Amino acid sequence: MVMRHSAETDIHKMLDERSGEIFRRIVESYLEHGEPLGSRNLSRILPMSLSPASVRNVMSDLEALGLIYSPHVSAGRLPTQLGLRFFVDAFMQVGNISDEDRASIARHVHRPMHGQSIETMMSEASQMLSGMSRGAGIVITAKNDPVLKHVEFIRLEPTKALVVLVGEHDQVENRIIELPAGTTNSQLTEAANFLNAHLAGSTIHEARTQLERLRREVRQELDLLSQDLVERGLAVWSGGSDESKPTRLIVRGRANLLEGLAGIEDVDRLRMLFDDLEKKDSLIELLNLAEAGSGVRIFIGSENKLFSLSGSSLIVAPYRDSEERIIGAVGVIGPTRLNYSRIVPMVDYTAQLMSRLSR
Template structure:
């Protein structure tokens, strides 16, 4: 059932709803009419408050986990609160300085990405995730080293000094000279090209019969390029930190949900696909519970923001994954600021 616009709620209902949501986000517990009446912020009798709570439950904004346990927000209620009622708490100057300092302490961008995921985990008390920029480095050298009769190690060396190792299955009986011939042929055509550019050039030469390779080496090159290109496009590179934060005292009361969430985080391909859906967002995106299928069973929320290089191009996505009772008002602007700070470090 679609939730009503916040403007359709009476002032009294809006205030009670806000107090229930804020109480739940603070301590994870449902709030009842007696507690609401006792805190002095609602000038109504417990009976009148119960009536309003019942109306909010009928609208699908609140739910009662147990008959006498009070109310807590539903996913629809959280969405209404986040979109129409939440007052974000912008990071203080001190918090901004700490984030920028922690990022600046690390040299290579890979270390800055690791630091970013740890920062996100710390500020949210949940799991911090960073999707690494898709890299297609310019290559300077490639080596094929036979490991045994059926496997070879492929060593790709980038012009920036980066090294990638990949395994390639080879036909039984492949000689060292055939591996060397394939190595020399590919390396001679890298010439500062990316792997995808080199793959297109070499593929065209083989298709047009322009290569000087024998049949065995030609097959080795063709299969190798196909595997390397597919591996580069399909392999998600995701940094996740802070899974232990999900195992707090409250989690012990809902261990199955937490176990489901941790299992979901292990599925990095699916998590990367979810984060990737936020690449084109103009601002931070929030997914609550079943709004995304990946975390529907664990009832978790995702706060994700794209980060850009200095030219404004989106190069990756970062965010926070945790229980639906995340402190959205604090975490959303912190995620946004962290994304902007990381972007300043990326050339």
């Protein structure tokens, strides 16, 4: 389910059973309480008999490996970012999603009812992930290739028109296009009639292929100017051949990330994170992150440039269409002390549901 990293293999070989147990206890204490764990408390909870002095010696070795650090003089230890990554890859046990979490996700992630848009499902999925993880839930989708139901051209100015394209699930897209000089209203009507008669029920990709086959018929039924409008309308719907693939992002639960922060600097760093997420480049980057692995991926802190300033973690999984093409991603953004073992199967199951509903 989780795509494992292999960079920490050498570190794993350096740890014996005793040092591995101490390291695991330090990380688990941090994930649960967020506080440093000292040698005296550690010695009490270890399954083997070790004095606080012996525990301190092991902690020094772990610190030398870069796995833990002391936030204050004479304080206990916390895991470093490298330590968290090592723990996730080498120690964390990811089980199956609980029946309770499965039922809760299924209640919120379902096929849109009549009159609801796909964005409604995305918003509910994002809100659900936020509530269950106490982080920020994210759902990203690339614009799919919708099936055309109806096309209409509405003149706005002598050289501008509004293209209204309606998909089979009643999703509507409106775009303004430039008209060639001299375009008449009858030509706009003729172009729309041709599209509705010949291409309704096709996706944009299928429509483009069909247009190639119908070029002779186009020349017979439409004059050259109307043919140009047909092709312009399709180009507007798909976003244009020279533009990056459009994406949509829904984030819910941002306030969850503001709880328990140390100060204004942390809040500013989170604002920077969400400013980044609003940018198209970041959306594409998130989709690329999900696409790089076959299952759930975990990014901790500065492992990805999106989170180098925010100090946050991302758990993300792709979802796919009927042809197994990645069309989006779902995930959770939160502090580095997320409950990874619970959230990973939760994100994975949500991605599976989204895939099922996208087919």
